[in-house]
Amino acid sequence: MRKTNLFKGSIHTILLKLLESNDKMYGYEITQKVKEVTRGDLKITEGALYPALHKLEAEGLVDVEVQQVDGRLRKYYKLTEKGQKETVSKLAELEKYLETMQTLLNPKFS
C-alpha cells in the first residue's frame, strides 16, 4: 500500500497537532518525530513538509524563532494563538472524517 498518499491531505493537521504537543520544532525534527511515532509507517517527505510549514507560517498559524546551533541557524516553528484554535477545529474535522469512514467501512445493520 502506498502509505504516504493516504495521509496527503492531512499533513497540515499532523503538523499542527505535533506543534501543539511539542512547544516548538524544526523541520528535520518533525520528519524524525513522525517516523518515530508511526514506527516508520508514515513518512512526511521533505518536498511536502516545507511548503506545508511555509503555508502555516503565511496563514499566521505558526510563528518562527531562529536560533544558532552548531554554527548554523535553526528555524523553529511554534503555534500562534490563531494556530491553537485552528488545531482544535482541524482535529475535530479529522475525527469527524474518521468516524464517517468507520461507519462506511463497518456499517451496522440493525
Place this chain on the structure above:
Amino acid sequence: MNKKLTTEQIEDIYLFVTKHVEFYDVQMELVDHMANGIEEQWKENEHVSFEIAFNEEFKKFGVSGFENIQEEKYLFLKKRYHTMIWKEMVGFFKLPQVIATVLMVYLIYLLLGLMEIGTLSLFYTYLVPVVLLFIIAYTLYQYRKYRRSKAKLVFQKILYKDYVAIPLVLFNSLFWRSVSTFEKVGYMSEYMRWITAFLMVVFGLYLFVTFIMIPINASKYLDEMHPGYKQLGKI
C-alpha cells in the same frame, strides 16, 4: 562523540542551497535540514563520505529538489507583499496627504481640460523617458547601496519586478488605449477627465509607495517576511 560537520562542509551545503533557493530563511532551514540528515547518517556509519551522505540526503527531496519549495514560498510571499503595499498605502492617507491628493486630482483634471488629446499624448511621450531614466537611476542607486545584503536585493528584486515594472507596463498600455479612444471621439468628457485624473494620481501614489517608501523600510519588512533577518548579521 558523534561526528559533526566542519565549518567548510556547512559552507559547501550553503553554497549548494543558495544556487536553488533565494529566500534566506528557507536557505538556512534547508542547510540545517541537510546538515542534520548528514550527521544522522554518520551516527549509523561514521565512514560514509560527506559527498555520498550529502547526495543521499538531497535525494529525499525528490526529483524537483528544492525547486518546489522555492516556488511555493514565492506564492505565499506574494500575499505578504500585497498586505504590505496595502498597509503602506492606507497609512499614507493622513489629513495633509489627503488634501494634497485631492488637490492633485483637481489640478490634473484642470490640465486635461486645457489640453487637446494630441498635446496630451505628446506630453506623455516626453514624460515616459524622464520617468524611465529616473527609475533606472534610482534602481542602480538602490542596488549599489544594498549589494552587500543579498536578502535586501532579493526583496527589492521581487518588489521592482512584480510591483513596479509590470504595473508600469500595464498602465502604459491602458493609457495608450484610452488615448486612441479619446482621439476617435475627438474630446474627453468631463466625467472621463475626472476618472483619468484620479487614476493617474492613485497610480503615482502606488509607485511612490512601492518604489520609494517600502525600500526605505526594507529591514523592517524583511524580518516580518523572513524571520531571522536580524540574527543574520550576527553570524
